[in-house]
Amino acid sequence: MISIENIKKCSQILFTVVLLLTIAFISFLVYRGIKSNDLEYTQTHELINVTKRPKIVLLLWTWPLRYSFPLNRCPPEFDASDCLYTIDRDMYSSAHAVIIHHRNISTSKTLLPQIPRPPNQFWIWSNMESPSNSLNLVFLDNLINLTMSYRVDSDIPTPYGWLVSKNQDSKKYIIPKKSKLVAWMVSNWKKNSRRVKYYEDLKNYLNIDVFGKYHKPLSRTDYMKNISTYKFYLSFENSIHEDYITEKFWNNAFVSGAVPIVLGPPRKNYERFAPPESFIHVDDFNTTKELASYILDLDKNYQKYQQYFVWKSKYEVSHRGSFMLQYCKVCRALKEAPGYRTIPSIAEWFK
Incomplete structure (x- = not known):
């Protein structure tokens, strides 16, 4: 049988526990309030400082x-x-x-x-x-x-891109494994443009895989991985103007690890941005057949092909960013x- 004395002791213990929990809960609420006020003060204080600074x-x-x-x-x-x-x-x-x-x-x-x-x-x-x-x-x-x-x-x-000197501790560049010859990504397809006409002639001598709106689909997530399997990339600009050297050159070719075949401003303009032996310019050849023969020769001569990547031991591409x-x-x-x-x-x- 439970005595009255034991009931009193239990009641006192229960009251003490409840009291301690109540004090802890109130302390927590007070702490939260102080932190909230501190945050509010800090944000206001920062805002006041910002508005006071000369801008x-x-x-x-x-x-x-x-x-x-x-x-x-x-x-x-x-x-x-x-x-x-x-x-x-x-x-x-x-x-x-x-x-x-x-x-x-x-x-x-x-x-x-x-x-x-x-x-x-x-x-x-x-x-x-x-x-x-x-x-x-x-x-x-x-x-x-x-x-x-x-x-x-x-x-x-x-600019759309530029080269910066590599850190001395950077790893030596390794050319991605290649299993295909030439790729081109194009969405702005205009039949009478110089680049489309050039491609239409060049494809008679070379196997060129074309991706884009009116051609083979290629998702952005697989883009770089796919292009890196090609030895060459057609970095053909949609119009020819001074310094207009876009992501077609910097990202699609240089970053992916394909040698750019460029159609754009004159070679001298490209050489303001990149080493002369890092790209192939269509103007260096009298005909598309002559260019195609050169590409096929590079395809068979790996040592000669490697020379187009020598610059990567000293430089890396920096993008214009966002x-x-x-x-x-x-x-x-x-x-x-x-x-x-x-x-x-x-x-x-x-x-």
Whole structure:
């Protein structure tokens, strides 16, 4: 039989346990509240600091090609800590510069800012397309102050790729195992273009596998793995213009480990970016048959083929990266820009 005394002891123990649990729970809630307030204070404090710091306001008039990306996340090497990037058009009047992506405004001049322009505000023209694929450049007459494009002579150069010296500790480059001859990835198929006509003649002498919209399907996930099995890649540009050397050369060929056969600007232009023995230029041959004979000879002579990869022991490819990294260049460029001046004609300079 349970005595009254034992019941009292149990009640006291139960009360103590409940009391301790209640105190612990209240302490937890108080702690959570303090942490929440601390976080709130920290965020507010950081916001106050940001607004107090002197800022160069850079307004993206549109997302480039409607691709959005995180703003104000530039790596330290871009020296962009005192620049504020924004997509908010309400900040137009206080913006030190407006970045205008050509493709987004090329169909109508009304797509450009229509608000009165603040004194000394820079307009920066951004474009990665060639002149042949850039409509209505006249929209920009006497409006642009700085250019940002793949062209080396741009105020803010953003090439599709370039070579950088390898780290001394880098592993020696090993040529991927090859089982096929020539590949070409093409979606913009125009029968009367120079590159399609050249291909139509070249295929009479070589076996060329063509991938793309109107040809063999090839998923992006398998793309590099597939192309790396080919000895050569047709890096044929869709139009011929100075410095217009695109991902067809840098990524599709160089990075995948295929030797690029290039059709684009003159050889000398390519040699500004890459060693002369790293690629084959169609202009070096009088006929497509002559080029095909050279390719077939390289296919049989591995030692000679290997010479096209010697550069990889010293250099590696660096890409233009994302739009975010391109736009990160604007901050320093604006700080180092010459005195305010306006370009009379983008069309004249670009073409």
